[in-house]
Every structure is written in structure tokens, then in C-alpha cells.
Amino acid sequence: MADDRKYYLPEGLPTPRAQRNGLDREYWEAAKRHELVVQRCKGCGVFQWGPEPICHKCHSFDLGWQQVSGRGRLFSWVRTWNPVHPALRGACPYIVAVVTLPDADNIRMVGNLLGDPNQNPSFDAEVEAVFEDHGDVALVQWKLR
Amino acid sequence: MSEYSIKDKVAIVGVGETTYYKRGQASVSEFRLACEAIIKAADDAGIDVRDIDGISGYANDRNEASRLATALGLKQLGFAGMVWGGGGGGGSAAVGNAAAALVAGFAKYVVVFRALAQGQFGRFGQAPVSKDISGPGAYTAPYGLYVPAQWVALRTRRFMHQYNINTEPLAAVAMADYYHAQFNPRAVMYGHPLTREQYDKSRWIVEPFHLYDCCMENDGSAALILTTADRARDSRKKPAYVMAAAQGSDYRQGATIENAFDYSSSNFKTLAPRLFEMAGITAKNVDCAQIYEHFSGAVMVSLAEHGFCKPEEVMDFVTFENITAPHGKLPVNTSGGNIAECYMHGLELVAEAVRQVRGESTCQVPDCKISLVASGPMVTPVSDLIVHSI
Numbered sequence: 027m028a029d030d031r032k033y034y035l036p037e038g039l040p041t042p043r044a045q046r047n048g049l050d051r052e053y054w055e056a057a058k059r060h061e062l063v064v065q066r067c068k069g070c071g072v073f074q075w076g077p078e079p080i081c082h083k084c085h086s087f088d089l090g091w092q093q094v095s096g097r098g099r100l101f102s103w104v105r106t107w108n109p110v111h112p113a114l115r116g117a118c119p120y121i122v123a124v125v126t127l128p129d130a131d132n133i134r135m136v137g138n139l140l141g142d143p144n145q146n147p148s149f150d151a152e153v154e155a156v157f158e159d160h161g162d163v164a165l166v167q168w169k170l171r
Numbered sequence: 172m173s174e175y176s177i178k179d180k181v182a183i184v185g186v187g188e189t190t191y192y193k194r195g196q197a198s199v200s201e202f203r204l205a206c207e208a209i210i211k212a213a214d215d216a217g218i219d220v221r222d223i224d225g226i227s228g229y230a231n232d233r234n235e236a237s238r239l240a241t242a243l244g245l246k247q248l249g250f251a252g253m254v255w256g257g258g259g260g261g262g263s264a265a266v267g268n269a270a271a272a273l274v275a276g277f278a279k280y281v282v283v284f285r286a287l288a289q290g291q292f293g294r295f296g297q298a299p300v301s302k303d304i305s306g307p308g309a310y311t312a313p314y315g316l317y318v319p320a321q322w323v324a325l326r327t328r329r330f331m332h333q334y335n336i337n338t339e340p341l342a343a344v345a346m347a348d349y350y351h352a353q354f355n356p357r358a359v360m361y362g363h364p365l366t367r368e369q370y371d372k373s374r375w376i377v378e379p380f381h382l383y384d385c386c387m388e389n390d391g392s393a394a395l396i397l398t399t400a401d402r403a404r405d406s407r408k409k410p411a412y413v414m415a416a417a418q419g420s421d422y423r424q425g426a427t428i429e430n431a432f433d434y435s436s437s438n439f440k441t442l443a444p445r446l447f448e449m450a451g452i453t454a455k456n457v458d459c460a461q462i463y464e465h466f467s468g469a470v471m472v473s474l475a476e477h478g479f480c481k482p483e484e485v486m487d488f489v490t491f492e493n494i495t496a497p498h499g500k501l502p503v504n505t506s507g508g509n510i511a512e513c514y515m516h517g518l519e520l521v522a523e524a525v526r527q528v529r530g531e532s533t534c535q536v537p538d539c540k541i542s543l544v545a546s547g548p549m550v551t552p553v554s555d556l557i558v559h560s561i
Contacts, residue, residue: 107376111315134429
């Protein structure tokens with residue numbers, strides 16, 4: 027069961043790193059503090075994800091970061107049975123979730139849905155972010171509320 | 172209609188394909204496969220391969236135009252174009268680019284090609300191994316979200332949820348592909364019929380996709396020769412005139428980390444109207460369709476977005492009976508497609524569209540005049556093509 031593991035997926039998958047150009051450094055630093063942030067335009071206030079150096083709505087280059095509640099809804103999910111990476115051999119099945127964040131213009135984030143990998147959660151179910159610490163980085167994961 | 176149009180100004184006059192192999196079974200290099208397919212296409216067109224003066228590719232093809240032109244001894248190169256993006260979405264766009272280059276007068280004979288030896292290079296279904304990752308992949312790879320089967324499954328599941336669709340349309344697509352392939356000696360799965368029981372019992376790859384819902388991994392190459400309508404009249408075989416082509420994407424469909432604006436769309440909502448406007452027809456006039464199926468589930472979405480049925484009608488429309496040749500309402504993927512003929516990144520689907528309007532298909536649709544190709548649903552860019560006989 028996933029609950030007995032240190033992490034939802036085994037070690038050996040690549041470690042996420044902030045881009046060298048600084049574009050998403052604040053996201054990863056916030057995650058280490060167990061805070062979830064989303065890129066937001068300082069000009070027009072629109073949320074934007076994935077991060078870009080320009081606002082898609084007003085074309086401002088002045089973008090900041092907004093902390094969000096971490097509450098979301100399960101927009102879609104899939105159960106993967108075929109190991110698509112060597113580290114995943116023996117770790118299947120597992121669930122990948124796409125979650126919308128209502129307090130951030132419904133931008134979507136990805137994570138694993140923690141718990142039984144054989145569960146069949148309802149679409150649009152309420153979920154919340156939890157953080158999984160991996161040394162010097164933290165991954166946001168999702169669990170049903 | 173806009174005064175700017177390629178309608179009936181160019182035609183596909185040559186089709187060439189190497190033997191299609193399972194991944195790793197081609198005994199020659201990917202580049203040689205490309206050369207072989209191009210030579211076969213020129214022979215089919217009845218031209219000297221050296222008269223090709225344009226090369227149109229897609230999917231970041233490794234076999235670069237200048238190397239091909241040099242190796243084949245082309246007298247001159249007037250056009251070399253590549254469609255952005257690494258997936259099969261560029262298949263029809265590469266034909267569209269070739270047509271545009273011909274109409275612009277950049278070249279007289281343009282070859283569209285794809286060569287792919289997944290046995291000699293990386294597999295699309297397996298992630299490259301690295302210690303660290305940054306950029307958009309940093310937000311997906313650590314969760315084991317890596318490959319097209321998963322991206323397409325996520326979108327398909329959402330579409331199925333929205334329109335209350337079960338897995339029957341997926342099974343219909345896979346079964347129709349295997350059925351058609353049994354008539355097609357070129358097909359890798361020729362002689363390997365699929366029963367519904369085998370389909371149902373096959374292992375999951377990513378729910379809702381069983382093994383047989385997924386395209387194969389292959390080695391081979393395909394090529395098409397296009398030329399202007401005046402030159403096409405002299406060609407050896409019946410020309411397949413390009414009635415319309417479209418390429419591109421809908422609003423913000425390229426947003427990363429699963430943020431495509433219209434998530435469960437196949438990305439044809441703005442292309443299909445442009446396509447049909449240029450062609451001057453509607454979906455009702457199409458005799459058969461070749462719909463890119465990296466994964467079976469994307470076909471029903473593409474069919475709906477081209478107006479063959481409404482999303483609410485998918486369960487009734489996308490049935491084995493309706494999509495099989497010769498007598499289905501809309502025969503789909505009549506060569507076996509990416510799932511059972513060969514995963515040549517969808518260029519084999521364009522070749523089949525040409526065969527259908529020539530009357531040369533191994534699953535010929537009676538009196539087929541118009542065939543539509545939809546390339547690469549759920550990626551960006553995607554592309555469309557309609558060919559017809561005159």
C-alpha cells in the first residue's frame with residue numbers, strides 16, 4: 027500500500043529543479059516551505075500556469091506569485107499500469123491527477139492522488155494539496171478531502 | 172471563400188512506402204529507409220527522383236532535407252520546410268506546406284516524407300532517464316506523467332466524463348483498425364486478426380487504454396510526391412487533388428502542465444471550419460476518413476470536432492459497423508492505421524487517403540471520391556487534409 031511507503035512513487039525519478047533563468051524559482055522555494063503559489067500578473071491580475079515571462083492576457087512582463095489555499099477539484103485522473111520509466115518498474119499501478127484550483131482562475135496542476143492506487147475517485151471531487159519532502163525539494167501531492 | 176486558397180491547385184501524384192517493420196526489425200538505417208521511400212514515391216509518380224526540388228517534413232524528422240537532397244543528387248532545392256512540434260500533428264500540415272510552396276512557385280515537385288526507426292533511436296513510449304529535470308517537465312515527470320499515452324488518456328477520460336461515454340467507441344476503433352489490416356498485406360498486423368475477447372483481456376497500458384488501443388512502434392518510411400495541377404495531368408496514376416488543408420491550434424492549447432485551454436478537445440475546433448470552407452463541402456460529403464489514432468480514444472473526439480457526429484452522439488456513431496469499409500456510414504482508417512498497419516506517424520494515413528480516391532485501397536470504399544485526413548489529435552499543432560479525385 028502506498029501508505030507504507032516513504033513516497034508515493036519510488037525514488038529514481040528525476041528531481042525537479044528551478045529553471046536557470048529564474049522563471050519558476052519562487053514556486054520551488056515556496057514548495058519547500060509547504061506553500062503553494064501560482065504565477066499571477068501584477069498588471070491585470072490573471073493567473074497563469076505554466077509560468078511564462080509574459081502575461082498572456084495583458085502582455086505585461088511584470089509577473090508575481092500568489093499563494094493559494096491548496097484546495098482544488100479533481101479534473102481528470104488516470105491509472106498507469108505500464109512502467110514508462112525504469113524507476114516505475116514494480117510501482118504500477120499509480121494514479122496521476124490533474125487538479126483545478128478554483129481560487130486561481132481554475133488553472134490546473136498535476137500530482138499523484140495519494141492513497142489506494144486502485145481507488146476510483148469521482149470527477150470533480152474535492153482535493154487538497156499536501157507536500158512530500160524529497161531532500162532539498164518538495165513535491166505537491168493531492169489527497170481527497 | 173477567401174481568394175487565397177490552394178483548392179485543386181496541387182495534387183498528390185506519387186506514394187512510396189518501405190516495408191513496414193516492427194520496432195527494431197529494419198536491417199538498414201533510418202536515413203536509407205527515407206531514401207527508399209522517396210525513390211518509390213518518385214517511381215509511382217513517374218518522375219525522375221532528381222526532379223524533386225522541394226522537401227517537406229514534420230515531427231522533427233532526423234533525416235535533414237539538405238542531407239537527403241545531397242544523397243539523392245537533387246539538381247536543386249527550392250523549398251525545405253519543417254512543421255513545428257514533435258508529434259504526428261504535423262502530418263497533414265507537411266502536405267499543406269508542400270502545397271503552399273508549389274502554389275507560391277518555390278518548387279515544382281515537393282516530397283513529403285517521414286522516416287522513423289524507433290528501434291534505432293528512442294521510443295516515444297519510454298521516458299529518457301535523467302537525474303534532474305527543469306522546465307514544464309519538472310511539474311509532471313516526478314509524478315510519473317511522461318508519455319503521450321498518459322496525456323491522451325487524461326484528456327480522453329475527461330471527454331468521456333463530460334459526455335457520458337463508455338469504452339465501446341474505443342474498442343470499435345481498435346477492432347476496425349485490426350479488421351482493415353487483415354486485407355492489407357503492407358500492414359504489420361496483416362495475418363494477425365484481433366478478437367473482441369483478446370481486446371478485452373489485453374493488459375492495461377494506461378486506463379482507459381488497453382494494449383490494442385495504442386499505436387504500434389515501428390521502423391519504416393513513407394513519402395508522397397506533390398506537384399502542380401497542370402503537371403499532375405501527365406502523371407502515371409490518377410492524381411489525388413488537394414481539396415483543402417489546414418493546420419494550427421485553438422486558443423492557448425499549448426499551455427504547459429496540462430493547462431490546454433480546452434482540455435478535452437482534439438484541437439480541431441478552429442481548423443475544421445477553415446478546412447471545410449476551403450474545400451467547399453461539409454462532413455456529409457466525405458466518403459471515408461483517416462483519423463490519427465495514436466490512441467483509440469482520440470478518434471471519437473476528432474470525429475465530433477469535424478462534424479461527423481455531435482459529442483452526445485458518439486456512442487451511437489462510433490461503432491464497428493459504422494466505421495468499417497466498405498459499407499459503414501463513414502469508413503475510418505481503412506488501411507489499419509497507426510494501430511494495425513504501421514505507426515509511420517500518420518503519414519501512412521495520408522497515403523491511404525490517396526489510395527482511396529485512386530480506387531487502389533485494400534479496403535476500397537465503393538466510388539470513393541473524397542477522403543479526409545486528421546493528423547495528431549490532442550497535440551499542438553494539429554492538421555487536416557482533404558483529397559479528392561476529379
